[in-house]
Amino acid sequence: MISNQAPAATATAAPDGPAGAVVSRLRGMNVNVLREAALLPVLILLIIVGTVVSPAFLTVSNFAGIGQQSSALGVVVVGESLILLIGGMDLSLESTFGLAPMVAAWLIVPVAAYGNGADLSPYLGIVVLLAVGAAVGLVNGLLIVKGRLNGFIVTLGMTIVLAGLQNGIVKAQSLFNLPTAFGYLGAASIGQLPVSLIVAAVIFILTGLFLRYHAAGRAIYAVGGNPAAARAAGIKVERVKIGVYVVGSVLAAIGGLMEAGRVSAVTGQQGYGEGIIFSVFAAAVIGGVSLKGGRGNMVGAASGVILLGIVSDILDLAQVSNYWIEAIDGAVILFALFLARIVGGESTAEER
Amino acid sequence: MTSTGRPALVEVTGVEKRFGTTRALRGVDLSIGAGQCLGLVGRNGAGKSTLVSILSGLSEPDAGTVRFDGAPAPRVGDIQRWREWIATVFQHSMIVPHLSVAENVFLGASPHGATPGLVSWAAMRRRTRDIMREWGFDIAPQTPCRELSVEQLQVVEIVRALARGARCVLLDEPTAALERQAVVRLFDRVRQLTEAGVAVLYISHHLEEVFEICQDVAVLRDGELVLAAPTASLGKDDLVAAMVGEVRTPAPPTSVAITEAGTPGTPHDTPSPGESATAASVSTSANTPPGDVVLAVDGLTSDSARGRLSGVSLRVRAGEVVGVTGLLSAGVATLARVVAGAEASTGGVVTLRGRRVPPGRRAAAQRAGIGYIPEDRRAEGFVAQLGVAENITMTITRQLADRLGVLRPRARAAAAAPLASALSLVSSGPGQPVGELSGGNQQKVTVARTLAHHPSLIVAITPTRGVDVASKELLLRSLADVAEESGAGVLLCTDELSDLVICDRVVVFVRGEVFTEFSRPPFDRDELIRATEGLTNPAEGANPAEEAAQ
Numbered sequence: 001m002i003s004n005q006a007p008a009a010t011a012t013a014a015p016d017g018p019a020g021a022v023v024s025r026l027r028g029m030n031v032n033v034l035r036e037a038a039l040l041p042v043l044i045l046l047i048i049v050g051t052v053v054s055p056a057f058l059t060v061s062n063f064a065g066i067g068q069q070s071s072a073l074g075v076v077v078v079g080e081s082l083i084l085l086i087g088g089m090d091l092s093l094e095s096t097f098g099l100a101p102m103v104a105a106w107l108i109v110p111v112a113a114y115g116n117g118a119d120l121s122p123y124l125g126i127v128v129l130l131a132v133g134a135a136v137g138l139v140n141g142l143l144i145v146k147g148r149l150n151g152f153i154v155t156l157g158m159t160i161v162l163a164g165l166q167n168g169i170v171k172a173q174s175l176f177n178l179p180t181a182f183g184y185l186g187a188a189s190i191g192q193l194p195v196s197l198i199v200a201a202v203i204f205i206l207t208g209l210f211l212r213y214h215a216a217g218r219a220i221y222a223v224g225g226n227p228a229a230a231r232a233a234g235i236k237v238e239r240v241k242i243g244v245y246v247v248g249s250v251l252a253a254i255g256g257l258m259e260a261g262r263v264s265a266v267t268g269q270q271g272y273g274e275g276i277i278f279s280v281f282a283a284a285v286i287g288g289v290s291l292k293g294g295r296g297n298m299v300g301a302a303s304g305v306i307l308l309g310i311v312s313d314i315l316d317l318a319q320v321s322n323y324w325i326e327a328i329d330g331a332v333i334l335f336a337l338f339l340a341r342i343v344g345g346e347s348t349a350e351e352r
Numbered sequence: 353m354t355s356t357g358r359p360a361l362v363e364v365t366g367v368e369k370r371f372g373t374t375r376a377l378r379g380v381d382l383s384i385g386a387g388q389c390l391g392l393v394g395r396n397g398a399g400k401s402t403l404v405s406i407l408s409g410l411s412e413p414d415a416g417t418v419r420f421d422g423a424p425a426p427r428v429g430d431i432q433r434w435r436e437w438i439a440t441v442f443q444h445s446m447i448v449p450h451l452s453v454a455e456n457v458f459l460g461a462s463p464h465g466a467t468p469g470l471v472s473w474a475a476m477r478r479r480t481r482d483i484m485r486e487w488g489f490d491i492a493p494q495t496p497c498r499e500l501s502v503e504q505l506q507v508v509e510i511v512r513a514l515a516r517g518a519r520c521v522l523l524d525e526p527t528a529a530l531e532r533q534a535v536v537r538l539f540d541r542v543r544q545l546t547e548a549g550v551a552v553l554y555i556s557h558h559l560e561e562v563f564e565i566c567q568d569v570a571v572l573r574d575g576e577l578v579l580a581a582p583t584a585s586l587g588k589d590d591l592v593a594a595m596v597g598e599v600r601t602p603a604p605p606t607s608v609a610i611t612e613a614g615t616p617g618t619p620h621d622t623p624s625p626g627e628s629a630t631a632a633s634v635s636t637s638a639n640t641p642p643g644d645v646v647l648a649v650d651g652l653t654s655d656s657a658r659g660r661l662s663g664v665s666l667r668v669r670a671g672e673v674v675g676v677t678g679l680l681s682a683g684v685a686t687l688a689r690v691v692a693g694a695e696a697s698t699g700g701v702v703t704l705r706g707r708r709v710p711p712g713r714r715a716a717a718q719r720a721g722i723g724y725i726p727e728d729r730r731a732e733g734f735v736a737q738l739g740v741a742e743n744i745t746m747t748i749t750r751q752l753a754d755r756l757g758v759l760r761p762r763a764r765a766a767a768a769a770p771l772a773s774a775l776s777l778v779s780s781g782p783g784q785p786v787g788e789l790s791g792g793n794q795q796k797v798t799v800a801r802t803l804a805h806h807p808s809l810i811v812a813i814t815p816t817r818g819v820d821v822a823s824k825e826l827l828l829r830s831l832a833d834v835a836e837e838s839g840a841g842v843l844l845c846t847d848e849l850s851d852l853v854i855c856d857r858v859v860v861f862v863r864g865e866v867f868t869e870f871s872r873p874p875f876d877r878d879e880l881i882r883a884t885e886g887l888t889n890p891a892e893g894a895n896p897a898e899e900a901a902q
Binding site for chain 1: 692694714715718719724726731732733734735736737738742746747749750752753756757758759760761801805
């Protein structure tokens with residue numbers, strides 16, 4: 001059927017001539033490129049600032065460090081971006097980020113190291129970690145979509161419950177001496193390149209391609225852009241939404257695994273205690289993912305993550321006093337948000 | 353146009369407006385005098401909305417001036433001062449549903465008492481009540497607007513305009529959501545306004561309305577004012593000719609044409625809509641022999657807010673176009689939505705080609721073969737920020753994707769192109785966001801999306817609402833053609849009687865029940881109107897539906 005209709009497509013383009021088609025195509029592309037590259041000037045500016053601040057900034061090892069530090073956050077940002085795209089929000093990703101590796105480690109390490117005595121193999125532990133993520137996402141999705149509860153409140157409550165579980169099962173102890181296989185993702189490097197960075201990059205690229213070229217990925221944009229229209233077009237809106245909540249939480253669990261490997265421990269503080277959800281939202285929104293759903297892409301989300309990573313690295317290198325680091329961090333985020341909005345513009349088409 | 357020596361109340365001179373490569377308005381001159389009702393007509397995309405937005409002080413013209421009573425208009429964006437001259441009642445309600453009538457009337461300009469900055473509720477309610485009384489409206493100022501009907505909301509918007517002392521009221525498609533009795537009442541209100549010296553600019557797709565209440569009419573075509581004359585001197589054909597241009601065939605440019613400044617009018621070499629529609633629908637599944645029952649509805653009940661259904665049964669045969677009409681809350685839209693699976697019913701059975709359709713599940717209904725053209729295209733018809741091709745193919749992503757679910761944008765564009773050209777959809781390309789298109793083209797996207805999955809039954813609710821004359825004909829024709837060529841049944845649920853010309857039968861609903869049926873075209877307009885009002889029809893004699901109910 002498709003091949004039959006292809007000639008007709010060229011026929012419709014014909015009356016306007018190829019020039020018109022090319023012009024319109026270029027116009028469309030320019031807008032996209034501009035929007036996606038909106039953070040580029042900010043990133044270049046930051047790299048210049050970093051180079052001035054410290055000679056150690058523009059080195060391979062420093063960038064490998066930034067990559068390793070940011071990749072755990074980055075994977076969570078992918079999850080949150082997907083949830084934002086369907087017009088939802090999930091605050092509990094930060095607790096899943098802590099709880100999933102905690103449950104897995106608890107089942108893996110011996111009783112002496114505050115484990116529960118199951119002595120699971122690290123590989124089974126990773127399966128458990130993914131299952132915990134999926135379960136949390138499923139509960140969130142069912143409560144929000146089927147139970148028609150407000151996503152903000154549901155995930156806020158869930159955040160606290162999960163963080164409580166994270167401390168409760170190990171009586172607020174930290175678990176050290178994780179098996180190498182469990183920590184591999186977060187700790188290992190291939191040459192100078194951290195494995196976590198490679199995996200995070202692959203996740204970003206695959207998700208980006210999925211969103212652009214996969215039927216389910218396109219359904220995510222349709223559902224987020226106008227759920228009623230998507231439903232009228234036969235898209236199973238509820239299924240898409242629940243699926244995205246599950247995937248988002250699984251990604252948060254994977255991010256948690258990376259973080260545990262990087263610091264070679266799972267602490268009670270990981271996730272909720274550190275308040276990483278602020279950075280997750282900041283990266284996604286700076287990267288142009290709309291809080292209203294239906295708008296945003298992985299190029300933007302990735303540049304948001306990179307920007308946050310570079311900022312905190314520069315603050316480290318400049319030896320800014322710990323007392324001031326948060327204020328400066330926040331100010332830079334606000335500034336980047338502002339700049340990205342100006343450069344990227346916001347189409348008003350949907351408001352008309 | 354004003355015969356007096358005074359300057360016109362509103363005068364627009366040489367107004368130009370561009371959007372990218374599109375020249376939306378080219379040197380438009382227009383004037384409205386006190387007490388005049390001027391009709392403004394034009395096809396979708398002719399520049400009406402742009403002119404409305406300029407006259408409402410929301411956007412600035414690239415060139416030209418707007419003058420009020422001879423003096424330059426206030427700065428664009430200074431809405432408070434602008435409203436003292438012109439107030440617009442927009443096509444889409446600008447009412448905050450959770451606020452009261454009085455608050456909506458004084459939205460953004462709450463009257464204060466002794467202390468500036470503090471709202472005086474008493475003054476706000478009193479003044480609202482006074483204006484209501486003065487103009488003979490009766491809506492209590494404390495009523496929350498969410499409890500009002502569409503007609504009452506419109507009254508609130510008119511009162512809002514009057515409360516600001518506006519000397520010109522701009523009505524943008526005011527009758528689009530009103531039932532017939534309400535339209536009559538609206539016309540009385542408009543006459544009341546003009547008699548009191550208020551100028552009215554009346555924008556409508558319904559030419560008969562323009563002839564009824566406008567003294568003068570102005571026609572926009574491709575951003576130019578092509579005609580301005582007293583309505584008494586014109587016939588309906590003259591207006592249509594002015595709107596469409598010299599070429600009388602209703603074939604606007606093809607799908608991917610950019611509206612260039614240098615090429616106004618209509619290309620002559622486009623394929624006629626009928627031919628393209630044939631090409632698009634030859635491959636449909638025509639395995640139902642003509643005349644077989646496609647849709648069977650039995651004893652359907654619903655207590656939907658859109659209108660109750662109390663035991664509705666009807667049949668649609670293959671290749672048959674069945675019209676369903678009735679007053680606003682007669683349950684016509686509810687029937688359509690229940691059949692399409694967009695909402696659940698409280699009882700009854702929907703059967704498509706002998707198979708029961710699970711209730712309230714749109715995706716399942718679509719898989720069974722039911723296409724759905726929803727009532728409110730903005731709410732359900734398309735995803736504004738996604739492209740034309742993507743929206744059109746949204747119903748067939750499963751078929752277009754390969755085994756892994758990968759979907760190539762090019763395949764999408766190729767599948768969408770024949771439908772777009774069959775419906776003469778005008779866009780800058782398959783990737784243009786549908787939110788940027790004009791209302792008529794958005795509706796074409798919604799219709800194309802439905803035709804794309806080759807449904808064996810098409811459920812359409814008021815498919816031509818807010819669409820210009822030529823597009824209206826084209827959309828109706830395409831539905832009739834699909835029925836004829838693919839053997840699909842069409843359930844056309846509408847309150848626009850002129851849509852019913854393509855129907856083989858028309859069923860009239862009164863209060864959620866089948867009241868009567870007209871089985872042979874042509875359908876007499878007056879008889880239809882009598883039937884929708886629940887008056888028995890002398891011409892049809894015995895009424896089978898009524899007998900069955902007893």
